[in-house]
Amino acid sequence: xxxxxxxxxxxxxxxxSVCRDGVILSNLIANQQVHEQFGGVVPELASRAHVQNIIxxxxxxxxxxxxxLLDLDAIAFTQxxxxxxxxxxxxxxxxxxxxxxDKPLIAVNHMQAHVLANIIEEPRPSFPFLCLTVSGGHTQxxxxxxxxxxxxxxxxxxxxxxxxFDKSAKLLGLPYPGGPLIDKYAKNGNxxxxxxxxxxxxxxxxxxxxxxxxxxxxxxxxxAMNPNFIAENLEDICASIQSRIVSIxxxxxxxxxxxxGISNVCIAGGVSANSGLxxxxxxxxxxxxxNTFIPSMEYCTDNAGxxxxxxxxxxxxxxxxDLSVTPNARSEFI
Ligand code: KG4
Ligand code: ZN
Numbered sequence: 001x002x003x004x005x006x007x008x009x010x011x012x013x014x015x016x017s018v019c020r021d022g023v024i025l026s027n028l029i030a031n032q033q034v035h036e037q038f039g040g041v042v043p044e045l046a047s048r049a050h051v052q053n054i055i056x057x058x059x060x061x062x063x064x065x066x067x068x069l070l071d072l073d074a075i076a077f078t079q080x081x082x083x084x085x086x087x088x089x090x091x092x093x094x095x096x097x098x099x100x101x102d103k104p105l106i107a108v109n110h111m112q113a114h115v116l117a118n119i120i121e122e123p124r125p126s127f128p129f130l131c132l133t134v135s136g137g138h139t140q141x142x143x144x145x146x147x148x149x150x151x152x153x154x155x156x157x158x159x160x161x162x163x164x165f166d167k168s169a170k171l172l173g174l175p176y177p178g179g180p181l182i183d184k185y186a187k188n189g190n191x192x193x194x195x196x197x198x199x200x201x202x203x204x205x206x207x208x209x210x211x212x213x214x215x216x217x218x219x220x221x222x223x224a225m226n227p228n229f230i231a232e233n234l235e236d237i238c239a240s241i242q243s244r245i246v247s248i249x250x251x252x253x254x255x256x257x258x259x260x261g262i263s264n265v266c267i268a269g270g271v272s273a274n275s276g277l278x279x280x281x282x283x284x285x286x287x288x289x290x291n292t293f294i295p296s297m298e299y300c301t302d303n304a305g306x307x308x309x310x311x312x313x314x315x316x317x318x319x320x321x322d323l324s325v326t327p328n329a330r331s332e333f334i
Pocket of ligand 1: 274
């Protein structure tokens, strides 16, 4: 029996999870509300909140899994990428616990863990599969041949999909993070009402910065004629923005599936919680004959369960870190 405690602290949420033989026994997250008033994550405030949250969250994760520290076989943590101050709290906590308990330490890459969120629960994709990983900091198409043989075959050249959602929401005067709010208002809106351009980027790469600019000009133009334009049309604007972001993502994913001939296709990351993307992805899968996979909501946005599952495969492979390991703000993924 292999029991692993994992810590996720790459951005603003502090997560802890316990996994036994690849089964998640508990998965907890402490959200930080402090950033909302600033319209984005303030790194120093995030680090301080991690310090306050980490012990209570770990305690609760152990309690919910009905185990104690003495039952653990390894301690895992997110090593990269993320905010360096935030990563440091999780890394130092995990290292201290590993030293005190004399149990191995496992360093996990956050982006690999997002992809592996797809193999936490049944039905699981068989290898090889493609994964569209869409989060606040990344947009990648990953060709995954085994838990640790992953290749990024397409990525954004500017903003991430989550940033496109959050920045669009900001232009509409919505609070941070605006992605879930755009999703909420889009549910009652007409996505064909306003048309935003699809960028022409070669190959499998993405670009979202032009979309943000076109939304900005569009809003300025409409507001000059009607100062209440946003309030009167919020649902249709959100639906139209969401529909364009989703179509940009799916056109590239369709191209990747065609070029690689791979028909097991997954999505992951915070933006995979978006209801418009989930629906369109499943429809696209039906149309193209894919086997589609989407993690449960709790494993889409940042969570420690995905870190635990990645750590479990690393444990099986004997891939341990030593105490000199340091976190890295940038991804060392492939
Ligand atoms: O993966 P994640 O939790 O954290 C990062 O590693 O970045 O992703 C956070 C991103 C944010 O940009 C947030 O607005 C977006 O995911 N997001 C959504 C939804 N839920 C979270 N975007 C659109 N619709 C949603 N329902
Ligand atoms: Zn993430």
